[in-house]
Amino acid sequence: MKRWMYCVMIACVCTACGANPPASFDPLRAPWDEVLTEASGKTVHLAMWGGSESINAYVDRIVAPRIKQTAGVTIKRVPIDDAKDLVNKLLLEKSERKTTGTIDIVWINGENFRTAKTNGALFGPFAAQLPNVQQHVDVDAPDIAYDFGLATDGYEAPWGKAQFVFIYDQAKIPNPPKSMEQLRTWVRDNPGMFTYPAPPDFNGSAFIRQALYEVAGGHEPFLEQTMDAQQLSGRAQPLWAYLNEIEPFLWRAGKTYPENIGKLDMLYASGEVWMSMGYDPARAANLVKNNTFPKTTRTFVLDKGTLANTHYLAIPFNAPQQTAAMVAINEMLSPELQIAKFDPNNWGEDMALDATTFREQQRAALQRIHRGEATLPTDVLAKHRLPEMRGDLVPVLEEGWKNEVARK
Amino acid sequence: MKWQGSSPLLLLMGAYVCGGIGMAVLESVGAAPLIGTPRWTLDAYVHVLTAEWLVDGMWLTMRIALVSTGIAVGCAVMICMCIGHFALTRTLLLIPLAVPHLVAALLTVWIAGQSGWGARMAHALGIVDHWSDVPILTNDTFGWGIIFAYVWKEVPFIVLFWLPIVVRIREEWVRVARVHGASAWRAWWGVVWPLSWPSLAIGSGIVCVFVIGAIEVPYVLGVTHPASLSVLSFELYRGTLVERPQAIVVALCQMLMCLVVLAIVLFCIWRRGQRHAGW
Structure with a gap:
């Protein structure tokens, strides 16, 4: 008695799956x-x-x-x-x-x-x-x-x-670190005041690449076309050592990481941490403008440059x-x-x-x-640009971070 | 029979659910990859099922599901017993129901986070010297933040699921019991509870299954490691396509846990049906 209903429904499903005819106009x-x-x-x-x-x-x-x-x-x-x-x-x-x-x-x-x-x-x-x-x-x-x-x-x-910059409050940090080495010292001297978003968050993933360039001997080797996943894993060892070394001094003693950049910004805005970061040099200024970040917020790049894309x-x-x-x-x-x-x-x-x-x-x-x-200023940013590594190597680092840092 | 009226719906739902699961299983064994050529393999299963993070994730998921369902049921029973007959109670309970889970999770961060309103108020009142002295209630390793958010959201659900039945039994049966001299306490445990617990069991089963499957709350209030199964499968799903079969295996683990919960609930109700005639 209700057979017609099935027919209608099956007909609906079929039309929904059907394809529209392609347009004959070729815009290319x-x-x-x-x-x-x-x-x-x-x-x-x-x-x-x-x-x-x-x-x-x-x-x-x-x-x-x-x-x-x-x-x-x-x-x-x-x-x-x-x-x-x-x-x-x-x-x-x-x-x-x-x-x-x-x-x-x-x-x-x-x-x-x-x-x-x-x-x-x-x-x-x-x-x-x-x-x-x-x-x-x-x-x-x-x-x-x-x-x-x-x-x-x-x-x-x-x-x-876009370019990677660190965000800080100059009222709290008069002299921001200028290298990953100085950042390590700063983190150790200010326990609980620094963290980074957990990769694979886009910005967190950029932070570990940024760290990799500095602690594993510069960016050049990572740009080579011959670099493969296995070589990268080998070369990333100093990075895991660095990140594990700072972990006990991070926010919540590194037991957890902000799940995305929005959470890190929230922690920075409320003063729970003293630095944020991000792949957009103008984001800090925008968040100052709408009163999310303190007026004394500034950004910095590292002396050896930061990632740009x-x-x-x-x-x-x-x-x-x-x-x-x-x-x-x-x-x-x-x-x-x-x-x-x-x-x-x-x-x-x-x-x-x-x-x-x-x-x-x-x-x-x-x-x-x-x-x-x-x-x-644009020229300061331009002088500190570092090229990104190959995109297919990025997941290797993200997976490595999970196994070598988060789950240890 | 009653269910035949909804059979077209069942057919559609069944086709989508079974079809979806079937596709997922095929993809997880490499038979239907999104890209590349099909190759039968159990690599994803071996990789996931032997991983320590999966075990940790399962424990966490089970813990938050059972603890939050348990607390929510306890609170719901108390509310129904004590203040369920006030209209105001029901109105107030509608508030958490209207709030999406994601918003509930964010509210928890704002209220119970270390620099949240609660901490600021405690600081203003001089209870703590600095916000860092406030105990960690969100993004904690045990999952209290997650449990709190779920309890807040699910208590109204269970109450509104269960209360109409309790009210009906009260009106029809409790008066009879009272006429025959039963105390209010005895009328509750001797009459209302035995007649109504199956629907409470179904309600809490739904909540438990929901908590096992949902992602928003553990994503916002959880820790990086251990992560709940929902967060793990979501992250794998968003990863490279190579990881897609692993995401499916984690999701299948979640489904298995849900089926176990449902089986337990149905078994309890079935056994009761064996012993007495149902309500």
């Missing part, structure tokens, strides 16, 4: 005018880490209205915790042959880009098609052409540059609006939006563009921006 070959016409009126979903109020506000209040105005494309921000989750979802969708996904643009770099690109989960190569990449991006610069040691080959377009925008292989995604990315790389991004009132992050290609007026606008007391 069409002239840019046609791409613009095709994209107008479309809506794109931008998946990005949602943990920063100022970054979210920049996208919602500056980027989205402008792109709506200039290109007629609507941006919907989809907050995610980690691009890794999205890449895993894409791979799953690929294995299920789901040709129409839900996300059009993803904010990505490093090991996530490596996983996505090497498994064919990205659309492209599209970067060279974008007029703003052609005009304003130095595509041959090593820190743009290579993402954690992997050639981007146009499967992602650079959105900005470029982050990018990519388009999933099954993005429903690939054409509009290309147009939106092009707009996000426009000098106007990049200068706005550099402004600490919005985000305060380094541009992905080469400022020498700007018009006079744009350069003047750039000069007028003051990035706040807590952000180091």
Whole structure:
């Protein structure tokens, strides 16, 4: 008697699984005018880490209205915790042959880009098609052409540059440490006042790589293409020794670590620890501005330099609006939006563009921006940049940390 | 029979649950990898089941599930017995029910953390000299923070699951018992309890299974090591794709623990059904 209900349900399930027909328009070959016409009126979903109020506000209040105005494309921000989750979802969708996904643009770099690109989960190569990449991006610069040691080959377009900095309160620490060696002494003299997020948190993982460079003989050996997981494990021994040595002097005597950067920031804001850190030189200034961090908060880099990387925008292989995604990315790389991004009132992050290609007026606008007391000057940051190691080696260190530090 | 009315739902649910578990098992033995060629292997099982962190994680998960369910049931019984008939009680109990688990976990950090409101108040009142003297109640190795958050969230659930039955029995049977001269205490333990404990058992079984499976609270309030099975499987799941089969094995361990809990609850109820006619 209720047989018809089963039929209806099975029919529903079947239609839900069915694929939409592919679009015949090819944005990778069409002239840019046609791409613009095709994209107008479309809506794109931008998946990005949602943990920063100022970054979210920049996208919602500056980027989205402008792109709506200039290109007629609507941006919907989809907050995610980690691009890794999205890449895993894409791979799953690929294995299920789901040709129409839900996300059009993803904010990505490093090991996530490596996983996505090497498994064919990205659309492209599209970067060279974008007029703003052609005009304003130095595509041959090593820190743009290579993402954690992997050639981007146009499967992602650079959105900005980040650098690892330590965050401290100058009212409590007049002379912050300048090397990992000095940090060890400081931690020992100030028990309970330092900790780092537990890897695989992005920032915690960056901290142990930062430590690795200094305690295991400089960054050069770790950039070599011949380095493999086994060699790395061998060379990482001094790092585990260092981290285990400071562990008893960490917050909660190292019995637990903050599970992510948000927790560490919370501990720093409440004064429970005296240092925070992060892969965004402007985050401290932003958190000072909204009164989360004390006014006396400052940042520092190490004398031998800190990790730096470029982050990018990519388009999933099954993005429903690939054409509009290309147009939106092009707009996000426009000098106007990049200068706005550099402004600490919005985000305060380094541009992905080469400022020498700007018009006079744009350069003047750039000069007028003051990035706040807590952000180091651009030239100081630039002088202390160290390249990232290969993305596929990062999980080796994260796994090593779990076995050698957390579980001991 | 009653359940036939919901059979389309059961069919769909069954297909998704069994299909999902089936896919997971296939992936865990390497037969259906997301990338690469299929290769039958039990590596993930060997790796996970021989690891010390799994044993530690199982102990922790069992401990927080049993202790928090036990305390929650105790509190719920006390509330139902003493103040269950006040309308205000029921209204107040709705507050924790409306709060998501993640928010409950964060509230616990803000209130009971070492630099939280509780510690600040204690400092302001002169009870402690410095916040570092406040005992560690969140992110502690035993899991008290996790247990506290769960008890706060689950007591209302159990009360609202159980109270309607208690109230109904009271109205219909307790009056009879009292007329026949039973004391309030005797009417409770002799009449209400035997008739209503199966639903309490089901309610606490649901809570226990939920605690074994849920991640938010142990993720925010736990320690890095030992981590609960839910945190371990989530971290493996988010790791590289090579680790995906291991994540599934940990999740299967969680499922096994849930099935054991359900089996115990159902066995108790079944045995009771053997002895008396049910309510």
